[in-house]
Amino acid sequence: xxxxxxxxxxxxxxxxxxxxxxxxxxxxxxxxxxxxxxxxxxxxxxxxxxxxxxxxxxxxxxxxxxxxxxxxxxxxxxxxxxxxxxxxxxxxxxxxxxxxxxxxxxxxxxxxxxxxxxxxxxxxxxxxxxxxxxxxxxxxxxxxxxxxxxxxxxxxxxxxxxxxxxxxxxxxxxxxxxxxxxxxxxxxxxxxxxxxxxxxxxxxxxxxxxxxxxxxxxxxxxxxxxxxxxxxxxxxxxxxxxxxxxxxxxxxxxxxxxxxxxxxxxxxxxxxxxxxxxxxxxxxxxxxxxxxxxxxxxxxxxxxxxxxxxxxxxxxxxxxxxxxxxxxxxxxxxxxxxxxxxxxxxxxxxxxxxxxxxxxxxxxxxxxxx
Amino acid sequence: xxxxxxxxxxxxxxxxxxxxxxxxxxxxxxxxxxxxxxxxxxxxxxxxxxxxxxxxxxxxxxxxxxxxxxxxxxxxxxxxxxxxxxxxxxxxxxxxxxxxxxxxxxxxxxxxxxxxxxxxxxxxxxxxxxxxxxxxxxxxxxxxxxxxxxxxxxxxxxxxxxxxxxxxxxxxxxxxxxxxxxxxxxxxxxxxxxxxxxxxxxxxxxxxxxxxxxxxxxxxxxxxxxxxxxxxxxxxxxxxxxxxxxxxxxxxxxxxxxxxxxxxxxxxxxxxxxxxxxxxxxxxxxxxxxxxxxxxxxxxxxxxxxxxxxxxxxxxxxxxxxxxxxxxxxxxxxxxxxxxxxxxxxxxxxxxxxxxxxxxxxxxxxxxxxxxxxxxxxxxxxxxxxxxxxxxxxxxxxxxxxxxxxxxxxxxxxxxxxxxxxxxxxxxxxxxxxxxxxxxxxxxxxxxxxxxxxxxxxxxxxxxxxxxxxxxxxxxxxxxxxxxxxxxxxxxxxxxxxxxxxxxxxxxxxxxxxxxxxxxxxxxxxxxxxxxxxxxxxxxxxxxxxxxxxxxxxxxxxxxxxxxxxxxxxxxxxxxxxxxxxxxxxxxxxxxxxxxxxxxxxxxxxxxxxxxxxxxxxxxxxxx
Numbered sequence: 004x005x006x007x008x009x010x011x012x013x014x015x016x017x018x019x020x021x022x023x024x025x026x027x028x029x030x031x032x033x034x035x036x037x038x039x040x041x042x043x044x045x046x047x048x049x050x051x052x053x054x055x056x057x058x059x060x061x062x063x064x065x066x067x068x069x070x071x072x073x074x075x076x077x078x079x080x081x082x083x084x085x086x087x088x089x090x091x092x093x094x095x096x097x098x099x100x101x102x103x104x105x106x107x108x109x110x111x112x113x114x115x116x117x118x119x120x121x122x123x124x125x126x127x128x129x130x131x132x133x134x135x136x137x138x139x140x141x142x143x144x145x146x147x148x149x150x151x152x153x154x155x156x157x158x159x160x161x162x163x164x165x166x167x168x169x170x171x172x173x174x175x176x177x178x179x180x181x182x183x184x185x186x187x188x189x190x191x192x193x194x195x196x197x198x199x200x201x202x203x204x205x206x207x208x209x210x211x212x213x214x215x216x217x218x219x220x221x222x223x224x225x226x227x228x229x230x231x232x233x234x235x236x237x238x239x240x241x242x243x244x245x246x247x248x249x250x251x252x253x254x255x256x257x258x259x260x261x262x263x264x265x266x267x268x269x270x271x272x273x274x275x276x277x278x279x280x281x282x283x284x285x286x287x288x289x290x291x292x293x294x295x296x297x298x299x300x301x302x303x304x305x306x307x308x309x310x311x312x313x314x315x316x317x318x319x320x321x322x323x324x325x326x327x328x329x330x331x332x333x334x335x336x337x338x339x340x341x342x343x344x345x346x347x348x349x350x351x352x353x354x355x356x357x358x359x360x361x362x363x364x365x366x367x368x369x370x371x372x373x
Numbered sequence: 374x375x376x377x378x379x380x381x382x383x384x385x386x387x388x389x390x391x392x393x394x395x396x397x398x399x400x401x402x403x404x405x406x407x408x409x410x411x412x413x414x415x416x417x418x419x420x421x422x423x424x425x426x427x428x429x430x431x432x433x434x435x436x437x438x439x440x441x442x443x444x445x446x447x448x449x450x451x452x453x454x455x456x457x458x459x460x461x462x463x464x465x466x467x468x469x470x471x472x473x474x475x476x477x478x479x480x481x482x483x484x485x486x487x488x489x490x491x492x493x494x495x496x497x498x499x500x501x502x503x504x505x506x507x508x509x510x511x512x513x514x515x516x517x518x519x520x521x522x523x524x525x526x527x528x529x530x531x532x533x534x535x536x537x538x539x540x541x542x543x544x545x546x547x548x549x550x551x552x553x554x555x556x557x558x559x560x561x562x563x564x565x566x567x568x569x570x571x572x573x574x575x576x577x578x579x580x581x582x583x584x585x586x587x588x589x590x591x592x593x594x595x596x597x598x599x600x601x602x603x604x605x606x607x608x609x610x611x612x613x614x615x616x617x618x619x620x621x622x623x624x625x626x627x628x629x630x631x632x633x634x635x636x637x638x639x640x641x642x643x644x645x646x647x648x649x650x651x652x653x654x655x656x657x658x659x660x661x662x663x664x665x666x667x668x669x670x671x672x673x674x675x676x677x678x679x680x681x682x683x684x685x686x687x688x689x690x691x692x693x694x695x696x697x698x699x700x701x702x703x704x705x706x707x708x709x710x711x712x713x714x715x716x717x718x719x720x721x722x723x724x725x726x727x728x729x730x731x732x733x734x735x736x737x738x739x740x741x742x743x744x745x746x747x748x749x750x751x752x753x754x755x756x757x758x759x760x761x762x763x764x765x766x767x768x769x770x771x772x773x774x775x776x777x778x779x780x781x782x783x784x785x786x787x788x789x790x791x792x793x794x795x796x797x798x799x800x801x802x803x804x805x806x807x808x809x810x811x812x813x814x815x816x817x818x819x820x821x822x823x824x825x826x827x828x829x830x831x832x833x834x835x836x837x838x839x840x841x842x843x844x845x846x847x848x849x850x851x852x853x854x855x856x857x858x859x860x861x862x863x864x865x866x867x868x869x870x871x872x873x874x875x876x877x878x879x880x881x882x883x884x885x886x887x888x889x890x891x892x893x894x895x896x897x898x899x900x901x902x903x904x905x906x907x908x909x910x911x912x913x914x915x916x917x918x919x920x921x922x923x924x925x926x927x928x929x930x931x932x933x934x935x936x937x938x939x940x941x942x943x944x945x946x947x948x949x950x951x952x953x954x955x956x957x958x959x960x961x962x963x964x965x966x967x968x969x970x971x972x973x974x975x976x977x978x979x980x981x982x983x984x985x986x987x988x989x990x991x992x993x994x995x996x997x
Contacts, residue, residue, distance in 0.1 A: 236411060243412055243413070243417075244413055254426065274423075278413055278416075282405060327404075332407060
């Protein structure tokens with residue numbers, strides 16, 4: 004099958020460019036966070052090396068995800084869903100336990116987290132179901148769509164991995180809002196959800212409750228959970244308007260900031276690049292997100308739109324939660340910032356999803372064929 | 374596949390697209406405002422906090438309390454020492470640094486690395502992890518000159534325990550070592566790398582001796598170098614203590630035990646204070662203060678003579694003939710021995726089909742209680758034992774403190790054993806036999822005692838029946854734990870029996886007579902194995918070391934209102950009189966005349982030869 008030259012023409016280059024730029028900023032920032040120094044006696048220098056390697060693999064993954072016609076995914080949606088369910092169940096019986104949670108399948112050459120696959124599966128299945136809904140969702144349809152998500156989320160929360168489970172529900176929830184619901188459903192949810200939230204308190208683990216309490220008043224636990232928040236705010240705040248300069252952040256360089264290469268990576272950035280730099284980074288993220296909206300708008304067919312909307316929410320929630328946490332607006336949850344935090348599989352998935360929406364963007368010219 | 378390409382040309386829902394744009398705008402505004410608030414509105418405040426963050430604190434170690442002997446001589450002091458630590462947050466490449474440290478100190482890289490990994494999780498952030506606890510001055514000089522080139526390297530001053538007489542008092546003072554997991558959990562005020570008492574007085578008086586750590590605060594630059602320092606809290610040294618031990622006497626006892634295995638305890642019979650507690654072989658307390666290598670530890674642990682064993686309180690032996698005073702006491706207490714009654718000793722006694730021999734083949738002829746004690750006649754006591762039976766002997770032995778711990782302020786004391794009918798049934802599944810009574814009466818068989826219990830009992834015989842708690846501290850109050858259940862005249866009989874044993878021409882303790890001092894004593898041998906005929910035929914000097922009986926002697930001595938009890942056991946010393954007697958004599962000479970009688974060279978040489986012989990024997994046995 005000869006590659007149509009228009010395919011390249013229609014690629015959303017801004018999105019591609021932004022993804023690469025954000026990723027490079029992340030690597031640069033990792034270099035500073037490790038500062039060729041150590042985290043608890045572990046040499047950190049390999050962090051940015053490894054991140055670069057993951058980035059290369061991500062680019063390859065991205066190309067793979069651009070190569071085929073994304074519309075084939077429609078037919079693969081349900082098989083993919085069931086495969087994911089089987090893998091999630093397999094984790095219970097054959098999973099590797101790390102840090103007390105069974106989340107990994109040992110594939111020999113790497114440890115694979117089926118919950119990562121579930122995030123992709125929910126995008127595709129969600130897009131498939133929602134793109135066929137002719138009307139805004141009423142209660143019955145909403146229950147059906149949510150049910151599909153709950154199957155995956157429930158299996159993941161049992162691992163236990165509350166973070167990944169909730170993120171799946173949030174991605175799906177975002178897509179549902181994108182589709183739109185009937186006014187009745189909307190009003191009911193508007194009333195019901197705030198009422199139900201306090202109930203969820205009883206389902207949280209002690210450490211999660213502790214984090215929320217700490218968030219409300221970090222000073223209650225200045226050396227435990229509150230330490231992260233306090234140190235992170237000091238790092239960001241002390242950056243001031245212009246920042247302290249690359250590799251000059253005392254908070255980061257003096258290693259007061261925990262998790263500075265993963266969840267709190269952006270705090271390092273804020274300290275060294277200040278208000279100016281962080282605002283630029285924020286703008287880049289917003290433009291990146293806006294490109295996803297553009298692709299969703301121009302996509303050929305609803306399936307592509309919904310896919311793009313799903314990817315939008317995949318990134319949006321992470322940016323909101325991670326940055327909110329680093330800026331002290333939210334409790335500490337272990338969610339990384341896309342492209343900026345160190346993380347192998349996360350980097351891979353991020354690039355693959357960018358590839359997926361690029362796929363949608365480049366095939367928007369395809370006309371209906373008989 | 375049918376609907377792959379004929380999807381409806383519907384456009385994405387406009388409300389949805391609008392929603393996404395609103396979300397982006399919201400996200401942007403929210404974070405922009407927050408960034409402005411943190412970085413611009415409160416930026417200066419946070420900059421101050423970040424500066425404060427560059428201050429670190431660390432604790433200043435407190436010197437342990439000094440330990441003196443009863444005359445004020447210093448036994449344990451502190452000397453300056455330097456430890457090498459790593460502050461891992463400052464160190465760019467721990468492996469390289471550990472390698473470098475191994476090169477500087479000549480230690481094994483893997484051993485250091487293992488230590489590092491073991492303690493990595495247990496050190497607070499920015500606190501040094503001690504990796505070489507004790508730098509020599511040469512090493513210190515090398516490290517000090519290279520310090521600036523190795524960020525993360527930290528030299529820590531800390532007082533180190535120094536025992537001025539390392540092997541002399543090891544079992545009394547014990548030793549200190551770095552706190553292990555258990556200590557850290559037990560005492561929250563301890564940090565990794567702190568020294569704690571692990572044995573002896575150091576362990577028992579840990580809280581008194583440790584003191585309180587101080588704290589200092591200092592500023593660091595990006596490389597972790599110290600800039601300014603301020604002491605927040607000065608450390609408080611631990612409290613000084615004085616032992617009841619007399620250093621010179623302890624030296625004397627240890628000299629006499631040189632080359633041998635055994636223990637000596639000297640007790641002031643009026644206060645219960647121990648003037649000497651010597652046990653040999655010994656180890657050097659100092660070896661532990663700077664961390665024992667695994668090789669050193671293995672050598673100590675596997676030494677066949679067990680130098681870590683405190684033979685005065687942790688080793689149990691059959692008391693042999695010195696138990697005859699307990700049996701005599703039991704007879705008097707239960708009114709079953711009439712001191713005037715005589716027994717004919719022909720050199721042996723029959724019980725059923727077994728023959729029980731007296732140690733003197735020809736027999737002692739007619740003996741009463743006094744004579745039986747003086748000459749240690751076995752047959753007399755066989756007869757008494759048969760009458761008293763185990764029940765009365767045990768009850769009395771327990772009443773005078775045998776079979777239970779004395780409560781001395783040292784860890785791991787043993788209780789010994791006083792057998793009863795029930796005990797034998799439980800332990801061996803056999804009932805108590807008549808022959809067991811006879812064996813028990815001469816202190817053989819199942820009875821096991823520590824030299825400390827013996828000295829307490831003899832102090833009781835010397836002081837009118839008070840059984841005193843053995844004390845190791847000079848300022849401790851005398852504690853009367855019990856009284857010997859005998860009337861004063863009966864007690865005097867036993868005491869006189871001891872004195873006669875020394876004074877009488879046939880007494881077994883003639884060699885400890887001392888002019889101007891009232892001395893009493895009792896010797897004994899504790900059988901190690903039932904001697905075979907083959908061994909019996911051998912001369913003393915030819916019996917292999919392992920099969921030789923232990924030599925016991927316990928004594929009391931009094932002059933000008935000062936009274937002491939002394940117990941001495943020499944393992945495989947053959948005979949109480951010759952094995953333990955000279956030691957007791959030397960102690961008495963020192964106590965009342967201040968005379969130091971050194972251990973003669975020939976005794977040491979003989980002990981060495983015996984040891985060599987026993988090793989040869991072992992080899993021979995293996996050769997067969």
